[in-house]
Amino acid sequence: MKKSSNRRKVAALMVTLAMMTSLLAGCSGKETTSDSNSSNLPSQTPAAQNGQQNEVSSTESTEITYPLQTDETLTIALGYESQISASYENFGDTPYAKALQEKTGVKLEFQVFADSNALNLMFASGELPDIILWGATGYQGGAQKAIDDGIIYPLNDLIDTNSPDLVKTLNTDKDYLKGSMTANGDYIGFPFIKGDLMLRSTSGLIIRDDWVKELGIEIPQTAEDFYQMLKLFKEKKGATVPFSTTSFWVDQLLDSGLITSAFGLPKATSYQKDGKVQFGFAQPEFKAALEYLNKLYTEGLLDPNYSTLDNDTMNANMMNGQSGVTVGALNGGIGNFIRTMKDKGKFSVAGISSLVANSGDKPMAGYYEFPITGLFATISPSCKNKELAAQFLNYAYTEEGSLLNNFGIEGESYTMVDNKPVFTDMITNNPEGLTMQLALAPYARSWSSGWFVQDVEYLKQYAALPQQQAALQAWSNHDGSKFVIPPVSINTDDASEYATIMSDINTYVDEMITKYIMGVEPLSTFDTDYIPTLNNMNINRAVEILQAALDEFNSRQ
Amino acid sequence: MKNMNSGAKAISGKSSLKDYLSGYNLFSYFNYIFLTIIVLVTIYPAYYVIVASISDPTELQRHTGLLLAPVGEITFAAYKLVFKNPMVLSGYMNTIFILVVGVTINLIMTIIGAYFLSIKNVMFKKYIMLFIIFTMYFSGGMIPGYLNIRDLHMLDSIWSLIIPGALSTTNLIIMRTAFVSVPDSLVEAAKIDGANHLKIMMKVMVPLTKATLAVMVLYYGVGHWNSWFSASIYLRSPSKLPLQLVLRNILLANQSGGMTGGVGLDEVSQLSDLIKYALIVVSTAPILVIYPFLQKFFTKGVMIGAVKE
Amino acid sequence: MKRNYGAYLLVLPVILYYIIFAYKPMYGAIIAFKDFSPGRGILGSHWAGNYGFEHFISFFNSYFFGRTLKNTLVISLSSLLFSFPAPIILALLLNEVKNKFFKRAVQTISYMPHFISLVVVCSLIKLFTADTGIVTYFLSMFGYDSGAMLSHPDLFVPVYVLSGIWQHVGWDSIIYLAALSGIDQSLYEAAKIDGANRWKQMIYITLPGISITIVILFILAIGGIMNVGYEKIILLYNPGIYETSDVISSFVYRKGLLESNWSFSAAVGLFNSVINFFMVVVFNKLSKKISGISLW
Incomplete structure (x- = not known):
């Protein structure tokens, strides 16, 4: 053991010297395009051309040349994905991993952790690989705590010289920058970024639009339209449970604001209005939303079994014509319905925007994810060559790196058509019948996650059905970004208190929502019992804590 | 009269x-x-x-109510997919190894422990029993357990699935109950014949408790067969994973699109439901096959009168 | 003592096993009294507030502590009352069957549900108890008419317990069958000659013959009184019936989704263990007094 560590030290020294020399060479003005291997690359627009204002100061335009000249190996840990292990015993055997090593010039050793338990054990044992891809903001106490506890090495002194492309990426959107840093101004790591709004609005209301056409009505926009449509579905289309959904999705209905906009409420969970934190379920407008759902329930328009329904039955209802409306996601919902019902007679579904108060309004919210998901590739303090790690990870934010991560390997998983990457038939129409996800899995990362910016072009080809494209349009039609609370970090002292208060409150609210909708509890108690109980449970303290975190986030940079 | x-x-x-x-x-x-x-x-x-x-996946999705016969066209696609996965074969191999070695160790440890705890007059028996039972209720938890395995150099080794699981206290207690039920007269008779503890254990206790021993083999065997959690935290190399963990991972992958941060497309492969069921069949069938061989041990009646030295 | 020297030698591996794998890591239990942080390890983490009892206090002060505790106990005791005797009864009934083939077949088939994964079993349960479900239909013949059974708080515990019997009675009966097979058959012969009928044989031979097994397993079962696992609860419950179905483990699970707090879960676990152990000690003593059978 000792021998090899000595050797590693020497090698590290040599490589560092070599790298420093090559960096100096780069700085002398030679414009190098990275990667001599790949042939048909689109014309390289040097990243420096973007002409953005560098928030992170750098005196010289640094550019990293790939492949890096190094003999070192970096260890990376990823979460287990059986889409990969279905065909590859080691992640390093995948075409993606091989291409990544080739293009960056760095040898990689992949480790896999089975789940969050295994990850936490890895932390507890103190033996960390050089790089870890994980949900750093989910660490107990937040990413700052992870840094303080010696799990993450912040990028502050690495990022300028070693990761210029990451810097450029972060500077394109202030949310990217803020979401990748802690309160102290520490850079957490290399983030997974969902670039386009469309990538983050992937679920919502789904209706039988063929029925809508047959009935000669319009796609509903207001709550009243929606109600009338359900009635028609029941009376004219024989739908016994026109709106069939599960408890989970009813929560989504409210939490994501799919119907609450119609009542003047962005959504039922926490949101911010002009910088002020509010909990939707504690607002008076929420009562109106519950009354509406209760009306649907008592008139038999909302599935009376919804509280006990499971996903399978919900889907079956939709496919058998028992229901005409449900809530679902892009692939598991719309994609699944269309594909399953392909040759089974007249059937069509469409995603529709969240309901609004008046026709023509823009919904206040819909299903929405923040662009920075909290997933980061972090460098560990124990990494022996952090500069190398930072340079290696930077590759993904270059144009080439983006292509590799989003589309895979040219000639195999995609080809360039009019200078745009297009998935090959092997991916979109796999001869062995594999789904697109399974076909793409060995070649790229866009189907899952990683440390790169997810390209919306990928989604446009991945979810290629016209209904899916239209649904994405409809579902991303909302102002959710105005109201969403960004990934703030609640400070360590308050985090436990917040979780304790919220777990009580969430339990109570979930319970009461079901009781109000089902009429087990009369809505008159909303003001007399429900709100006072929330106050008793210290909801105001929770607002206080969250507000402090939001204020702190907004004050960054 | x-x-x-x-x-x-x-x-x-x-x-x-x-x-x-x-x-x-x-x-x-x-x-x-x-x-x-x-x-x-x-x-x-x-x-x-x-x-x-073996039902047609799309028809299965649309089906509601009792299922009495396969719906749609019968298909073995799910089984094909499962067995095509190279990890399934290595999973079987690993699990069989764990089973054979593990159950052997289990039996040895359980028999010696249960025997000791069944001896009529041995000092400290009560304290040792308490010493053992206490561990059923109080433990250090997952992290010290993990660190312990690491310190014993058993991480990423298949032995981490065998040695720490060498004894189940519940099974130990059950076995002891069986030993305690063996009539004293037989034990005394053996003692008079000059048998030491080892001989009593092997020549009197074990032969007379075959039924419970069969149950031990069953319990420990099924325990090993079904286990996946320890493997998920102690093993790193994919080639060492036991069957249940492999199957579980296949199932998880087919139900949701990848780990955190995925596009949220909620990808559902057409076969995902079928795979869920096929996995149950694949992992339970071997038990059903082995079971009859063990069953005969505990459905026969024992004529103790006939077993006399 | 000299005579037993060999016995101590024999049991040495077992003692060593427990020392190495159970007692050596046991220091980790202090995690319940700390503010555990994975990066710091157990020993390096800070002590929790209130002399280390912060998490316990937070747990007891939770708005729903009383309810979850009550639900946990109700489910446990109901299981004890019904699920404990069921496999014994099944074993006794099977024991009376003369046809070997039938006996073996029933025994083999009845344990199969034990191996079906909980997810599948619960979706079957929900199917059967839905408003169009077969169990609901069956009950409607007795006047039940209130739709999906799992939407009613009062029906959760019966569904939970009875479905548990359905799934496990076959497997759980195996140990009793084994115990039954250990009863000296000549005792039955003698009893028959003495004119004892089936029922008397059961009371005077069969039950005493397996009494030790029953008592010991009962004591062990009581030692699991706080152990209502979250998996099945979560698969069957919904917010509308939290009042009877939300148990300690499911509540803690949901809390863990908000913020993974190892120390808190450990504190709850320790609380459960203390109660469990206490019950075992009490019942062991009781049993020793009443029946002479005990663990120690």
Whole structure:
């Protein structure tokens, strides 16, 4: 053991010297395009051309040349994905991993952790690989705590010289920058970024639009339209449970604001209005939303079994014509319905925007994810060559790196058509019948996650059905970004208190929502019992804590 | 006196014989019916799983209510997909190894522990029993357990699935109960013949508790067969994963699109439901095959009178 | 003592096993009294507030502590009352069957549901108890008419317990069958000659013959009184019936989704363990007094 560590030290020294020399060479003005291997690359627009204002100061335009000249190996840990292990015993055997090593010039050793338990054990044992891809903001106490506890090495002194492309990426959107840093101004790591709004609005209301056409009505926009449509579905289309959904999705209905906009409420969970934190379920407008759902329930328009329904039955209802409306996601919902019902007679579904108060309004919210998901590739303090790690990870934010991560390997998983990457038939129409996800899995990362910016072009080809494209349009039609609370970090002292208060409150609210909708509890108690109980449970303290975190986030940079 | 009379009646008295028999019949009648109902009720889940695993996936999705026969075109696609996965074969191999070695160690440890705890007059028995039972209720938790395995250099080794699981306290207690039930007279007889503890254990206790030993093999065996959690935290190399972990991972992958941060497309492969069922069949079938061999050990009656030294 | 020297030698591996794998890591239990942080390890983490009892206090002060505790106990005791005797009864009934083939077949088939994964079993349960479900239909013949059974708080515990019996009675009966097979058959012969009927044989031979097994397993079962696992609860419950179905483990699980707090879960676990152990000690003593059978 000792021998090899000595050797590693020497090698590290040599490589560092070599790298420093090559960096100096780069700085002398030679414009190098990275990667001599790949042939048909689109014309390289040097990243420096973007002409953005560098928030992170750098005196010289640094550019990293790939492949890096190094003999070192970096260890990376990823979460287990059986889409990969279905065909590859080691992640390093995948075409993606091989291409990544080739293009960056760095040898990689992949480790896999089975789940969050295994990850936490890895932390507890103190033996960390050089790089870890994980949900750093989910660490107990937040990413700052992870840094303080010696799990993450912040990028502050690495990022300028070693990761210029990451810097450029972060500077394109202030949310990217803020979401990748802690309160102290520490850079957490290399983030997974969902670039386009469309990538983050992937679920919502789904209706039988063929029925809508047959009935000669319009796609509903207001709550009243929606109600009338359900009635028609029941009376004219024989739908016994026109709106069939599960408890989970009813929560989504409210939490994501799919119907609450119609009542003047962005959504039922926490949101911010002009910088002020509010909990939707504690607002008076929420009562109106519950009354509406209760009306649907008592008139038999909302599935009376919804509280006990499971996903399978919900889907079956939709496919058998028992229901005409449900809530679902892009692939598991719309994609699944269309594909399953392909040759089974007249059937069509469409995603529709969240309901609004008046026709023509823009919904206040819909299903929405923040662009920075909290997933980061972090460098560990124990990494022996952090500069190398930072340079290696930077590759993904270059144009080439983006292509590799989003589309895979040219000639195999995609080809360039009019200078745009297009998935090959092997991916979109796999001869062995594999789904697109399974076909793409060995070649790229866009189907899952990683440390790169997810390209919306990928989604446009991945979810290629016209209904899916239209649904994405409809579902991303909302102002959710105005109201969403960004990934703030609640400070360590308050985090436990917040979780304790919220777990009580969430339990109570979930319970009461079901009781109000089902009429087990009369809505008159909303003001007399429900709100006072929330106050008793210290909801105001929770607002206080969250507000402090939001204020702190907004004050960054 | 009374005994002889009723005995005589039982043998010769026709009316009382008929009474006896008809009482028997009525009870048996209801017993058979009741047990048949039990069979029908408990066989349904297994039947459902098998039928669903070969149904057409799209028809299965649309189906509601009881499933009595495969819906749509019968397909073995789910099984093909599962067995095509190279990890499944290595999973089987690993699990068989764990099973054979593990159960052997389990039996040895359980027998010596249970025997000791069943000896009539041995000092400190009570304290040792408490010492052992205490561990059933209080433990250090996952992290020290993990660090312990690491310090013992068993991380990423298949032995981490065997040695720490060498004993189950519950099973130990059950085995001890069986040993305690062996009549003292036989133990005394062996002692008089000059047997030491080892001999008593092997020549008296073990042969007379075959039924419970069979149950031990079953319990430990099924325990090893079904386990996946320890593997998920102790093993890193994919080639070492036992079957259940492999199957579990296949299932998880087919139900949701990748780990955190995925596009949220909620990808559902057409076969995902079928795979869920096929996996149950694949992992349970071997147990059903082995079981009859063990079953005969504990459905036979033992004539203790015949086992006399 | 000299005579037993061999016995101590024999049991040495077992003692060593427990020392190495159970006692050596046991220091980790202090995690319940700390503010555990994975990066710091157990020993390096800071002590929790209130002399280390912060998490316990937070747990007891939770708005729903009383309810979850009550639900946990109700489910446990109901299981004890019904699920404990069921496999014994099944074993006794099977024991009376003369036809070997039928006996073996019933026994083999009845344990199959034990191996079906909980997810599948619960979806079957929900199917059967839905408003169009077969169990609901069956009950409607007795006047039940309130739709999906799992939407009613009062029906959760019966569904939970009875479905548990359905799934496990076959498997759980195996140990009793094994115990039954250990009863000396000659005792039955003698009893028959003495004119004892089936029922008397059961009372005077069969039950005493397996009494030790029953008592010991009962004591062990009581030692699991706080152990209502979250998996099945979560698969069957919904917010509308939290009042009877939300148990300690499911509540803690949901809390863990908000913020993974190892120390808090450990504190709850320790609380459960203390109660469990206490019950075992009490019942062991009781049993020793009443029946002479005990664990120690």
